[in-house]
Amino acid sequence: MKWSNVRVEPPTVATHLTVLLSSTARGARLARRLAGQQLAAWGVPYDSETSQAVALVTAELAANAITHGRTAGRDFRLTLLHLPEHGVVHVEMTDTRPGRLPRGPGVVESAATDAVSGRGLLLVAAYAERWGCEVRDAYTKTVWAEVRRPT
Template sequence: MRFTSSPRGARLARRLVAHRLDDWGYPYASEANETVTLIAAELTGNAVRHGHVRGRDFHVRLVLTASVIRIDVTDTRTEEQPLVSCAADPETDGGRGLFLVSQLATRWAVIPRPSGPGKTVWAELQV
């Protein structure tokens, strides 16, 4: 799905992920739902904060296979590539999101957007 590149869009995307996982048999209070929803919150928040291009939306794709839940978040900003800091400054308010994703996800990566400028950050959770 496509969402406006705004805090409201990120919030709606996070809610959609939680709802879809519940529909797929991972209830809201389950570890899988809470973990993937937290990952979604971090990735969509980053897409809005660091991947925003005026007039362009970000995309979220959620896929369930036999034992893996995968979320892809795609934005259209090419020049800002995400960095993972293992030692975020404890005095700052940010800088821990992708480190958190790296600790929660089974696998994750950043790849070029397949159809145009931008990038996709994806994460998988083994369930």
Template sequence: MKSATPPQRHTAQQPALAREFAMQFTSTPRGARLARRLTSHRLHDWGLPYASPTNEMVTLITAELAANAVTHGHVPGRDFHLHLTFSEAEKVIRVEVTDTRSERLPAPNAPGTDAESDPGLLLIAALANDWGVTPRPAAPGKTVWTEFLLPHRR
């Protein structure tokens, strides 16, 4: 007897997944808290448990970026945007927080800039493998992004 569905063939190597999460939040302390909590939940869903160092570190950085967006990037009536990506193939987690103010662009590792005087940016620089700021191309504002390389699991 033949089966109506062909048997699944298992390849030697499954393609690695790229996972994504994006959401808009109110530019308030409550919105920043929600961004932090949803980041932790999403990472847990992606296989990085709540109590793992990676989940805690990425959640901490997301909290700092969201708080900065609310504190320094707030424009009345405008929200901030969070975008997370997790590339399992490259073992990289990228966090991007976009706000609508562009007059204060922190410069990574530049002497005499906000990066030296803002303890949050010092924290980001210490914990992230890379970070930077890019202006929004189509509207006023900026995106502050960070990248984290995951340790190799054995």
């Protein structure tokens, strides 16, 4: 074999990540860690505001997926899309309870001051440029958020 004929292509970095995770606290924790690692692979520093915002949004959406969207024996799906042409990172969390929809982005209510939960979507709304929910089939729903990247 002639080495002069061998061409080595530089590695390419995917602009999306999709992974199935168990509908457990461990799966939600892993979703957050994977988001940070994937952003670092896309060149977003791990300690940047963007990375921290995406990690927080991912953690909140994953927590909701395992708390409100869980069906026994079914996983949830994390999808991250790096959209540099739009200046955003798109986060999707797909769970198996399409009948349990969050209230829309304009209807987020704050929890009682002494409540220990109920503020997750308020945090998502604060850190995301926009967010929403889609039912794409009879078996799943996808809650998504877009976090703006500074230019």
